[in-house]
Amino acid sequence: MIVDDSNVARDPEPPVAGFIRRLFHRGMESGIAIVVGSVVAGLLVGAILILWAGENPLNVYRVIFTESLLKGSGWRGTLLQATPLGIIGLGLAFSFRAGVWNIGAEGQLIVGTVAAIAIVGAISDLPGYIVIPVGMLTAMVGGAAWGAISAYLHVKFEVNAVIATLLMVFIAIPLLNWAVRVPFKDPASFLPQSRTVGNGALPEIFNTNVHIGVLAFFVLVPVAAWVMNYSRFGYLVRGHGANRYAVYANESRPGRLPFVLLALSGSLAGAAGFIQLAGVQMRVGSGTAAGFGFTAIIVAILGRNRPIGVFFAAIGLSAMLVGAEAAQRLLGLPVALTQSIQPIIVMFVVAGEALRARALKREGEREAAIVASQLRSEVQT
Amino acid sequence: MPLNDADTPAITVAGVSRHFGLIQALTDVSLECHYGEILAVLGENGAGKTTLMRILAGLDRASSGQLFKRSEPYSPHSPRDAVNAGVTLVQQHFALVPTMTAAENILLFRSQRRLRTTRDKAASDLEALSTRLGFKIDVDKPVGEMSVGARQRLELLRALDSDPDVLLLDEPTAVLTDAESDSLLEIVRSLAHDDNRSIVFITHRLREVVKVADRVVVLRNGKVVVPAAPVDQRTAAELASEMVGSEVHDAIRTPQIIGKPRLIVDSLTTSEVGPISLTVHEGEVLGIAGVEGNGQTELERVLIGARHCTGGRVRFGEIDLADIPPRRRIASNIAYIPSDRERTALVGPMRCDENLLLGRTTRLARRHEKAKTLMEQWSVLGLPESVANTLSGGNAQKLVAARELESHPELILAFQPTRGLDPGATAFLRQVLLDMTAFGSAVLWVSADLDELLAVTDRIVVMYSGSIAGEFKQPFDRGAVGLAMAGIA
Numbered sequence: 040m041i042v043d044d045s046n047v048a049r050d051p052e053p054p055v056a057g058f059i060r061r062l063f064h065r066g067m068e069s070g071i072a073i074v075v076g077s078v079v080a081g082l083l084v085g086a087i088l089i090l091w092a093g094e095n096p097l098n099v100y101r102v103i104f105t106e107s108l109l110k111g112s113g114w115r116g117t118l119l120q121a122t123p124l125g126i127i128g129l130g131l132a133f134s135f136r137a138g139v140w141n142i143g144a145e146g147q148l149i150v151g152t153v154a155a156i157a158i159v160g161a162i163s164d165l166p167g168y169i170v171i172p173v174g175m176l177t178a179m180v181g182g183a184a185w186g187a188i189s190a191y192l193h194v195k196f197e198v199n200a201v202i203a204t205l206l207m208v209f210i211a212i213p214l215l216n217w218a219v220r221v222p223f224k225d226p227a228s229f230l231p232q233s234r235t236v237g238n239g240a241l242p243e244i245f246n247t248n249v250h251i252g253v254l255a256f257f258v259l260v261p262v263a264a265w266v267m268n269y270s271r272f273g274y275l276v277r278g279h280g281a282n283r284y285a286v287y288a289n290e291s292r293p294g295r296l297p298f299v300l301l302a303l304s305g306s307l308a309g310a311a312g313f314i315q316l317a318g319v320q321m322r323v324g325s326g327t328a329a330g331f332g333f334t335a336i337i338v339a340i341l342g343r344n345r346p347i348g349v350f351f352a353a354i355g356l357s358a359m360l361v362g363a364e365a366a367q368r369l370l371g372l373p374v375a376l377t378q379s380i381q382p383i384i385v386m387f388v389v390a391g392e393a394l395r396a397r398a399l400k401r402e403g404e405r406e407a408a409i410v411a412s413q414l415r416s417e418v419q420t
Numbered sequence: 421m422p423l424n425d426a427d428t429p430a431i432t433v434a435g436v437s438r439h440f441g442l443i444q445a446l447t448d449v450s451l452e453c454h455y456g457e458i459l460a461v462l463g464e465n466g467a468g469k470t471t472l473m474r475i476l477a478g479l480d481r482a483s484s485g486q487l488f489k490r491s492e493p494y495s496p497h498s499p500r501d502a503v504n505a506g507v508t509l510v511q512q513h514f515a516l517v518p519t520m521t522a523a524e525n526i527l528l529f530r531s532q533r534r535l536r537t538t539r540d541k542a543a544s545d546l547e548a549l550s551t552r553l554g555f556k557i558d559v560d561k562p563v564g565e566m567s568v569g570a571r572q573r574l575e576l577l578r579a580l581d582s583d584p585d586v587l588l589l590d591e592p593t594a595v596l597t598d599a600e601s602d603s604l605l606e607i608v609r610s611l612a613h614d615d616n617r618s619i620v621f622i623t624h625r626l627r628e629v630v631k632v633a634d635r636v637v638v639l640r641n642g643k644v645v646v647p648a649a650p651v652d653q654r655t656a657a658e659l660a661s662e663m664v665g666s667e668v669h670d671a672i673r674t675p676q677i678i679g680k681p682r683l684i685v686d687s688l689t690t691s692e693v694g695p696i697s698l699t700v701h702e703g704e705v706l707g708i709a710g711v712e713g714n715g716q717t718e719l720e721r722v723l724i725g726a727r728h729c730t731g732g733r734v735r736f737g738e739i740d741l742a743d744i745p746p747r748r749r750i751a752s753n754i755a756y757i758p759s760d761r762e763r764t765a766l767v768g769p770m771r772c773d774e775n776l777l778l779g780r781t782t783r784l785a786r787r788h789e790k791a792k793t794l795m796e797q798w799s800v801l802g803l804p805e806s807v808a809n810t811l812s813g814g815n816a817q818k819l820v821a822a823r824e825l826e827s828h829p830e831l832i833l834a835f836q837p838t839r840g841l842d843p844g845a846t847a848f849l850r851q852v853l854l855d856m857t858a859f860g861s862a863v864l865w866v867s868a869d870l871d872e873l874l875a876v877t878d879r880i881v882v883m884y885s886g887s888i889a890g891e892f893k894q895p896f897d898r899g900a901v902g903l904a905m906a907g908i909a
């Protein structure tokens with residue numbers, strides 16, 4: 040249909056309408072609309088499931104909300120979980136934004152943590168201001184190294200990044216199991232677990248029962264947002280995601296940036312691992328592989344690979360995890376049910392993304408050229 | 421087969437306008453094209469030609485106005501609608517998937533109800549069609565390995581696959597040499613005059629308009645300034661001045677003082693081409709002529725360090741160009757205008773001002789003001805904050821030239837630099853390049869357009885099937901260069 044909107048657009052619009060229109064436009068552009076829509080849709084589907092289980096969805100959502108965000112113990116738990124998720128998510132956001140699919144953060148986290156305990160376990164009697172930085176650095180180097188191995192496979196042998204990174208997770212898990220049983224096992228314990236971090240434990244923020252790692256996360260978000268949007272590095276990351284060939288022809292050699300990004304996101308995964316170790320768990324055990332590295336993928340996706348988005352996604356997902364447990368405790372609603380909402384949301388996002396891609400594709404020639412070049416790059420990588 | 425209905429126009433555009441935000445791309449455009457007719461659409465870069473074609477092909481929607489197909493209201497919502505109504509478009513940029521074969525590409529674009537036709541069927545259809553049009557095509561060859569001319573013919577075949585009665589061609593000859601475009605135009609003429617199709621044809625080459633078009637429409641700033649007039653009594657120069665509203669003076673090479681060697685390509689070989697030896701001196705323009713697909717792309721990739729050579733060297737002063745990362749190349753003040761603009765020169769989804777930073781050391785914070793001056797200087801139609809994807813083809817090319825030539829480079833590697841530019845912009849770019857040689861820049865100028873090379877270069881080297889087939893000095897013997905290009909040395 041041919042719509043005559045030529046007059047409409049020329050009408051001076053009231054400032055509020057203009058603001059809303061721009062907001063809407065920005066939302067569409069960055070895909071926030073898809074995320075918001077998917078969260079609403081996910082909650083609706085979740086409501087049906089809850090109804091089916093014989094509960095009142097409104098009541099359940101109220102419990103999840105108040106228990107995870109309003110109650111003291113709740114928001115503490117929410118923040119503590121959001122921190123590792125968010126820190127890993129920030130690294131993944133950079134990687135994904137550049138089109139480098141690091142889905143092996145779990146392995147990078149594990150290796151970073153194991154590396155950290157190997158050192159920290161030996162020096163845990165030294166003062167905290169030495170142990171903590173050393174542990175943090177070791178964890179970051181360990182995670183970066185694990186990411187770099189994937190990067191090497193990806194760049195040098197052209198192994199698909201998804202496979203190269205995932206593969207290394209399945210090497211990291213047995214490595215962890217071996218590490219806590221043989222070399223770094225606490226001789227005083229019967230369980231397969233390491234020594235404690237001792238003086239490496241992260242201090243609390245003013246008796247809030249929340250360790251300073253949370254603060255690190257809060258500081259990291261605006262830093263990452265600045266880097267992504269205003270720094271040369273962020274510019275290259277965005278450029279690489281949009282058209283890597285232009286970056287290779289004008290900036291750096293092919294493979295350079297994927298290498299850096301896999302190492303960077305690996306080091307952040309390692310950092311998250313150390314924060315979790317020194318802030319919450321105090322020892323490395325088999326449970327160190329708690330799936331944060333995988334959940335963080337969802338955090339990055341829901342956050343649209345934007346640092347601010349990652350921040351809200353991390354808090355939101357973490358609140359759902361905490362709230363789901365509360366709902367089980369208080370209402371007897373199985374955690375499995377409430378937690379199934381999260382993958383449902385992700386499915387909506389993915390579907391919405393596909394629809395958007397189709398709409399874009401219809402936009403025509405210039406986009407067609409891009410789609411073709413993407414297909415080309417997918418076949419090549 | 422389309423019906424002949426002499427008085428009913430095949431396609432009618434009635435008062436169509438299209439604006440993108442504040443940009444008015446088309447204003448009240450009306451035109452019609454009859455069966456058996458070739459209608460040429462001329463206009464400067466950004467005049468709205470592509471926008472009009474996209475609306476006709478269902479890729480875009482008019483803001484106001486109406487379309488008619490054989491006097492019936494016609495409002496395609498998607499390319500599929502347009503194809504079903506018998507309207508197809510060959511787009512300005514290649515829209516084929518390079519890793520697929522010709523037959524697979526045809527299959528990919530067939531409508532759903534025909535999806536069940538097999539690849540063999542598509543291949544035999546394709547062969548039959550190409551035979552009927554009088555050329556050969558290798559249906560099982562991946563598109564990426566085809567020459568540009570072959571790809572363009574395949575684009576045409578793909579558009580003809582649904583047997584449309586209205587065929588829209590958006591700059592189909594921009595990438596072709598004269599000989600290639602002549603043969604394409606011959607096909608186009610036969611499609612209109614023998615098959616009685618209606619053809620709308622966009623080009624910046626006026627010679628082609630005079631050659632095949634029956635009538636011509638000129639757009640300027642989204643408005644029709646010359647409503648469909650018969651072509652016969654027009655000359656190219658008249659058309660050119662109507663397009664830009666003033667006369668265009670083509671830059672012509674005047675002899676220059678040639679200095680020391682700047683770029684030395686010394687018996688270069690790769691697995692596919694060579695040996696290639698050539699030298700470009702300070703203040704010199706060296707042209708590389710030849711049908712695309714004769715090793716120019718390989719040479720291009722070696723020169724920018726994207727492909728390893730199996731032998732020989734590419735020297736720029738002390739540096740081996742084949743060996744340095746892109747940033748070093750740019751820091752050495754070497755400009756590079758690539759032949760594949762969309763893929764290597766621009767990041768389509770990023771803003772113009774961000775694209776102007778690619779490879780440069782300008783601070784991100786200064787991008788806006790910088791872009792503003794550069795884009796004004798090169799009269800790029802667009803804002804610093806507009807996304808590069810939304811620029812018209814010619815304006816995108818200007819953006820690339822603006823970025824590459826800003827720092828007054830010592831060596832300019834220009835691959836099809838005027839591709840897609842209108843006559844005015846072409847003259848401007850040529851003049852800029854020639855002026856730079858006066859200050860000692862060395863220019864390597866690769867072009868499919870022999871007339872361009874004859875006008876602007878000091879020497880011409882012809883590439884044929886991967887190596888140098890001849891070298892020519894001023895004054896040039898056009899016939900001899902042409903023979904060398906065809907491989908008849």
Ligand SMILES: Nc1ncnc2c1ncn2[C@@H]1O[C@H](COP(=O)(O)OP(=O)(O)OP(=O)(O)O)[C@@H](O)[C@H]1O
Nearest residue numbers: 440445465466467468469470471810811812813814
């Ligand atoms: N999606 C879009 N968003 C914003 N502006 C657009 C969009 N598409 C086209 N334009 C603008 O509309 C104008 C006309 O563009 P169009 O591509 O039709 O030009 P053209 O005549 O084909 O030029 P060329 O000869 O360079 O190919 C340009 O100024 C362009 O920037």
Ligand SMILES: [Mg+2]
Nearest residue numbers: 470512812813
């Ligand atoms: Mg165009």
